[in-house]
Amino acid sequence: xxxxxxxxxxxxxxxxxxxxxxxxxxxxxxxxxxxxxxxxxxxxxxxxxxxxxxxxxxxxxxxxxxxxxxxxxxxxxxxxxxxxxxxxxxxxxxxxxxxxxxxxxxxxx
Amino acid sequence: xxxxxxxxxxxxxxxxxxxxxxxxxxxxxxxxxxxxxxxxxxxxxxxxxxxxxxxxxxxxxxxxxxxxxxxxxxxxxxxxxxxxxxxxxxxxxxxxxxxxxxxxxxxxxxxx
Numbered sequence: 001x002x003x004x005x006x007x008x009x010x011x012x013x014x015x016x017x018x019x020x021x022x023x024x025x026x027x028x029x030x031x032x033x034x035x036x037x038x039x040x041x042x043x044x045x046x047x048x049x050x051x052x053x054x055x056x057x058x059x060x061x062x063x064x065x066x067x068x069x070x071x072x073x074x075x076x077x078x079x080x081x082x083x084x085x086x087x088x089x090x091x092x093x094x095x096x097x098x099x100x101x102x103x104x105x106x107x108x109x
Numbered sequence: 110x111x112x113x114x115x116x117x118x119x120x121x122x123x124x125x126x127x128x129x130x131x132x133x134x135x136x137x138x139x140x141x142x143x144x145x146x147x148x149x150x151x152x153x154x155x156x157x158x159x160x161x162x163x164x165x166x167x168x169x170x171x172x173x174x175x176x177x178x179x180x181x182x183x184x185x186x187x188x189x190x191x192x193x194x195x196x197x198x199x200x201x202x203x204x205x206x207x208x209x210x211x212x213x214x215x216x217x218x219x220x221x
Binding site for chain 1: 142144149150151152153154157167199209210211212213214215
């Protein structure tokens with residue numbers, strides 16, 4: 001059965017800290033892995049990863065994929081209160097995406 | 110994503126009544142998806158469509174049906190709503206594989 005597991009489930013940090021969010025997967029016919037940020041509304045797209053070892057970067061956020069070990073990490077450096085959200089990982093299999101349950105990040109001022 | 114809208118945005122209904130949620134897109138996405146999101150479960154796929162009149166079931170399809178008569182619209186129907194279908198429903202469009210997926214704003218459905 002396809003599955004995506006995210007860890008930790010929740011995390012509380014202080015502004016300025018660096019955090020690493022994890023996503024491991026077992027999905028048939030893997031094609032890509034996506035990261036989303038969800039505040040009190042719809043998920044918004046952050047990154048799509050298809051190749052191992054190639055870091056995607058956007059400002060203070062970066063992500064990398066390891067297709068051999070079947071996992072991805074999302075790093076956030078110099079965290080800000082605006083980074084507080086649920087971070088979702090999704091992996092595409094045949095025609096569809098499997099989502100993890102998310103990591104809830106809270107950044108304290 | 111402004112290209113995907115959902116209606117209604119909020120709905121309260123009673124057990125046993127039929128409910129239809131509408132997803133409309135202006136981005137010419139071939140693939141469209143309906144998810145529900147519940148605490149502790151994340152986003153779970155209900156049904157998806159890979160073209161006009163081409164649909165398939167997701168992991169939680171029982172009690173739901175869908176229709177896609179044209180590219181722009183993807184309808185989700187609860188034939189006889191139950192309290193267990195109280196949830197937030199998201200429509201998404203885009204692709205799978207090497208394409209990404211964009212979400213509509215969501216519909217909060219409460220079944221009393």
